[in-house]
Amino acid sequence: xxxxxxxVHGYLAEFDSVKDLYHAAEQVRDAGYSRWDxxxxxxxxxxxxxxxxPRSRLPYLVFCGGITGTTVAFVLETITQTNFWSHIGLGFLxxxxxxxxxxxxxxxxxxxxxPAFFPVMFELTILFSAxxxxxxxxxxxxxxxxxxxxxxxxxxxxFSDDGFFVCIEARDPKFSQEGTKSLLEKAGGKNIELxxxxx
Amino acid sequence: MSHHVTFNDLPQGGEKFEPAKGGKxxxxxxxxxxxxxxxxxxxxxxxxxxxxxxxxxxxFFTFTFVVGGCFWILLHSVxxxxxxxxxxxxxxxxxxxxxxxxxxxxxxxxPAVQKPLYEWMNHHREAAEHAHHDHVSVKEALxxxxxxxxxxxxxxxxxxxxxxxxxxxSWYTRFVAxxxxxxxxxxxxxxxxxxxxxxxxxxxxVRARQFSSIVLLFYALTVTFAAYDWLVGLDYTWFSTxxxxxxxxxxxxxxxxxxxxxxxxxxxxxxxxxxxxxEHYHLMGKLLFAFTVFWAYIAFSQYFLIWYANVTEExxxxxxxxxxxxxxxxxxxxxxxxxxxxxLLLSQPRKKNPVVVSMVCIWILFMHxxxxxxxxxxxxxxxxxxxxxxxxxxxxxxxxxxxxxGTMGFLYLRGLAKYSxxxxxxxxxxxxxNVVN
Numbered sequence: 001x002x003x004x005x006x007x008v009h010g011y012l013a014e015f016d017s018v019k020d021l022y023h024a025a026e027q028v029r030d031a032g033y034s035r036w037d038x039x040x041x042x043x044x045x046x047x048x049x050x051x052x053x054p055r056s057r058l059p060y061l062v063f064c065g066g067i068t069g070t071t072v073a074f075v076l077e078t079i080t081q082t083n084f085w086s087h088i089g090l091g092f093l094x095x096x097x098x099x100x101x102x103x104x105x106x107x108x109x110x111x112x113x114x115p116a117f118f119p120v121m122f123e124l125t126i127l128f129s130a131x132x133x134x135x136x137x138x139x140x141x142x143x144x145x146x147x148x149x150x151x152x153x154x155x156x157x158x159f160s161d162d163g164f165f166v167c168i169e170a171r172d173p174k175f176s177q178e179g180t181k182s183l184l185e186k187a188g189g190k191n192i193e194l195x196x197x198x199x
Numbered sequence: 200m201s202h203h204v205t206f207n208d209l210p211q212g213g214e215k216f217e218p219a220k221g222g223k224x225x226x227x228x229x230x231x232x233x234x235x236x237x238x239x240x241x242x243x244x245x246x247x248x249x250x251x252x253x254x255x256x257x258x259f260f261t262f263t264f265v266v267g268g269c270f271w272i273l274l275h276s277v278x279x280x281x282x283x284x285x286x287x288x289x290x291x292x293x294x295x296x297x298x299x300x301x302x303x304x305x306x307x308x309x310p311a312v313q314k315p316l317y318e319w320m321n322h323h324r325e326a327a328e329h330a331h332h333d334h335v336s337v338k339e340a341l342x343x344x345x346x347x348x349x350x351x352x353x354x355x356x357x358x359x360x361x362x363x364x365x366x367x368x369s370w371y372t373r374f375v376a377x378x379x380x381x382x383x384x385x386x387x388x389x390x391x392x393x394x395x396x397x398x399x400x401x402x403x404x405v406r407a408r409q410f411s412s413i414v415l416l417f418y419a420l421t422v423t424f425a426a427y428d429w430l431v432g433l434d435y436t437w438f439s440t441x442x443x444x445x446x447x448x449x450x451x452x453x454x455x456x457x458x459x460x461x462x463x464x465x466x467x468x469x470x471x472x473x474x475x476x477x478e479h480y481h482l483m484g485k486l487l488f489a490f491t492v493f494w495a496y497i498a499f500s501q502y503f504l505i506w507y508a509n510v511t512e513e514x515x516x517x518x519x520x521x522x523x524x525x526x527x528x529x530x531x532x533x534x535x536x537x538x539x540x541x542x543l544l545l546s547q548p549r550k551k552n553p554v555v556v557s558m559v560c561i562w563i564l565f566m567h568x569x570x571x572x573x574x575x576x577x578x579x580x581x582x583x584x585x586x587x588x589x590x591x592x593x594x595x596x597x598x599x600x601x602x603x604x605g606t607m608g609f610l611y612l613r614g615l616a617k618y619s620x621x622x623x624x625x626x627x628x629x630x631x632x633n634v635v636n
Contacts, residue, residue, distance in 0.1 A: 055547075059546070059547075104507075105507060105508075105509050106509070107507075115502065115503055115507075118499060118503065119503075
C-alpha cells in the first residue's frame with residue numbers, strides 16, 4: 001500500500017442561491033480573508049463589491065501595451081520610409097536598417113507624411129492592446145494550468161450547473177481549521193468539506 | 200454599495216429649478232447676449248460681408264448643441280435605455296431650443312447675407328436673370344454660363360441639389376424642413392415625457408420609442424443635409440461624403456459635454472443630488488470618450504482619403520486650412536480635440552469624478568468651438584479677397600458668438616425652470632437613480 005502526501009487546499013462550502021452566496025461573500029470579506037474565491041454557474045452583478053475585490057491592474061498593462069504598439073508602428077514606418085530620424089540627429093539608426101524613402105503621390109519624406117502611417121499605428125495599437133489584454137489576463141489569473149485542487153471535490157462540478165460555492169484557501173493567513181469552518185457554517189454554508197490536494 | 204434610493208426618498212412632483220438661485224450664470228449669459236446683440240446689429244449693418252461669416256459660425260456652433268441634444272433623447276428612446284432617465288430632461292430641454300434658434304438662423308435667408316457666404320447662389324441668381332431674359336430654364340442658363348466659365352460646370356451637375364427654387368428640393372425648402380423636423384421631434388418627445396409626469400404610464404415610454412425608431416432616419420438626413428447646405432455650400436466646388444457624419448460626431452460630443460456641465464452646475468446649486476450619481480458621470484463620460492474616438496476616426500478618414508488621393512476638387516478645403524496661419528490651428532485640433540480628451544477620459548476614476556469630468560467638458564466645449572471656427576472662418580478671407588485672415592474680423596466673431604450662444608444659453612437655463620428637472624414619474628426612474636456600471 002502506497003501512501004500519498006496530501007496538502008490542505010481549503011474549505012469548500014455550498015450555498016443554495018445567489019442571494020446566499022452574495023451575503024456569504026460579504027461576511028467572508030468582512031472577516032478579513034484575502035485568499036478565497038466564489039464559484040457560480042454565471043456572473044453575478046455586484047459580486048466584486050461583495051467580495052471587496054480591488055480594481056484589476058489589467059488596464060494599466062493594456063495601456064502600456066497599446067502605447068508600445070503605437071511606438072513600434074511609428075518607429076518601424078518612419079525608420080524605413082522617411083528621413084525623420086536623420087532630421088533629429090539620429091541618422092545612425094537609419095544606417096542600421098536600410099532606408100528607402102518612399103515617395104507616393106508626391107508626399108514628403110519627412111515627418112509630415114505621418115498621416116500615411118496612422119492606419120498602421122492605429123492597428124498595431126489595437127493588436128498590442130488585444131494581445132496584452134488576453135495574455136495579461138491569463139498571467140494575472142494563473143491560467144493555463146493542468147489541474148485545480150478543487151476538482152478533487154466530488155461536489156464541486158455542480159459549480160457549472162446549479163451550485164454556488166465559496167472556497168477559503170489554507171494559505172490565507174487568517175485560515176484556521178475551526179474558525180474558518182464555523183464562519184462558513186454561520187454564513188449558511190452547506191456540505192462544508194476540507195479539500196485536499198495530492199502532491 | 201451605496202444606499203438604495205426608493206421612490207419615497209425623492210420629492211413629490213420632482214425638483215423645480217428656481218432661476219434666482221443660478222442668477223449669476225444666467226445673468227452673465229443674458230448680459231453677454233444683450234451686448235452681443237447690440238454689437239451684432241452694428242456689425243450687421245456696417246460690415247455685412249465679414250459679419251455674415253461670424254454669424255454663420257455662431258449660429259452653427261449653437262445649432263450643434265441643439266442637434267446633439269435631440270440625438271441623445273432619440274438614442275435614449277430607441278435603445279430603450281434605463282440609465283439615462285434621470286438626465287433625460289436636460290436633453291429634452293436642449294433639443295427644444297430649436298425654435299429660438301430658428302430666429303437666430305433666419306438672417307441666413309437674406310440675400311444680403313447669402314451673397315458673401317454662398318458664391319454658388321450668386322451664380323444661380325445671375326443665371327436666373329439670364330433665364331428670365333432668354334426664356335429658358337435656370338439650369339440651361341447656368342449651362343450657357345458654364346461655356347464661358349468652365350468652373351460652373353459643377354454647378355450644373357449639382358443643380359438637382361443646389362438650387363434656389365421656391366418649391367421642391369431646394370435650399371430654401373430644406374432650410375425650413377430642418378427646423379420643422381427637429382422641432383417636431385423635440386416637441387413630441389418632451390410632450391410624451393411631460394404627459395408621463397402627469398400619469399406615470401409606461402405607454403408614453405413605448406410611444407416615444409416607436410416614434411424615435413421611425414424619425415431617427417429623418418434626423419440623420421436632417422443633420423447631414425444641414426451640414427452640407429450651410430457649411431459645404433461655402434465652397435461649391437468641394438466634395439466630401441464624410442461631411443455629415445463628421446458634423447454629427449461633433450454635435451453629439453459637444454452636446455454631451457454641455458449637458459454634463461449643466462448637470463454639474465445644477466448639482467452645485469443643490470439640485471439633482473439624489474437623482475444623479477457618480478455612476479451617471481461615469482456613463483456619460485464613457486459616451487463622451489466614445490465620441491472623442493468616433494470624431495477622430497471620422498475626421499481622420501475624411502482627411503486621409505482626400506490628402507492621399509490628391510484630387511484637385513477635393514483638396515481645396517484642406518489646402519486652405521493646412522497652409523499659412525491655419526496650419527497651426529489644424530495641428531492644435533488634432534492634439535486638443537482628440538489626443539488630450541482621449542488620454543484624460545481614458546481612466547475610470549477620472550470619469551467618475553464630477554470635478555475632473557466637468558473640467559474636461561469645458562475643454563471640450565472650447566475645442567468644439569475651435570473646430571467649428573476652423574470649418575467656417577478660413578473661407579472668409581479668400582472668398583472676400585481679404586487675405587488669409589480678414590483683419591480685425593475676430594471681434595465680429597466674438598460679438599456674434601456672444602449674441603447667439605449667450606442669448607440661447609440664457610433662454611435655455613431659464614427654461615429649465617418650467618418643468619421638473621427630471622421625469623419624476625418615469626417608471627424607470629428608480630432603476631436609473633440606482634444604476635451601477
